[in-house]
Amino acid sequence: MAKFNEHIQLGEPVLPAKGIEKALQAGALKDQRIIALLEDMGFPGIDWWTENMPERMVEVGIAEQNGAVVAGALAAEGFIPVLYSFLFANVGRALNQVRQSILVDRFNVKIIGREGAWGEVGISHNTIEGVGFSRVLPNLIILNPADVVEAEKATEAMLQYHGPVLLRQESSPTPVRVFTDDYPFNIGKAYSVKDGTDATIIATGYMLTEAIAAAELLEDEGLDVGVLDMCTLKPLDDAAIIEAARRTGAIVTAENASIIGGLGEGVAAVLCENLPAPLVRVGIEDEFSQSGLITPERDDLKIHFGLRAEDLVVSVKVCIAKKERSRCRD
């Protein structure tokens, strides 16, 4: 059994949406300025909202460009709008409006965007590019929680912070519960789930579940692999990435998203500019996501895109081999 750090207690799979709902409701009860802004996609815990605060719900319909402008306008008047939809829609489709009407003036708008390669919703709705096209935008914080506890704490922190935040609600298999209730979440800070010496897997979102399983499989093979949870995708925790490279000399990134523009590329930039180290990026290559069948025994897309713990195990071994080759050259 792998030795995990403080605030880690592995449990059963629980939907992160439960944590988001809980924090939004607690936030709305505490702060009258919070407004639910819907784009024909419902809202986390919508029944509670319609029952308890229907006057604080605005439905703009399938008109995401308008949604971003309405959000900016509400924030300019002192409200805290929470804009909810698919990430390809509320940021992707409305990219220019998010830039012009929210970010240029750094309005206090919260965006929750659903995204990830999972299930049978098709090539149009199963998108994986959102982190890439959002990370380029100045003034925007991007969070991608890994389990139900982190989802609740990240949502709470998002509401507490004054400024624009994008919270990516992953469409993925249900992640296991990883963190204890007293886990000290901090925007911009990575959390070391497990220390290691041979390599570090830097994981975000659902892939933390697979990364932990991979570290346990690797331990059975005599390899001591660290796991670093990177919930904040912007700003990245540069210091934690550099420290992981210094300690283990081999980095594998893991994301249920495109490896272009996302965690993998962000980590690559930090390493190249500070402490170059062998890197393998696990995620979805330069291709579109698509539909995949899910049964209790089988998840087609996870297999197709190589996002299982077994795939990470192979990538970690490849990365350690790269490290050893580069040492031989020295």
Next chain:
Amino acid sequence: MSEKIFCGKCDMLLYFGEELKRRLYMRAIPSEETVLGFYGNVCPRCGGALSEQTVNVVVEGRAKHGA
């Protein structure tokens, strides 16, 4: 270039974004004082008083190399 403002007591990130003084015109936020004012000059996490003396301001990017 980006700027971060942290609570000096609990390290909460209070601001992340463009360096406040970097924009030549139409600044979104005029000063660090404005940011602290968004929080009523009290850290929402630890309750500590926020002033320019009690926060840590970090500017990152090319300017540190001379630009």
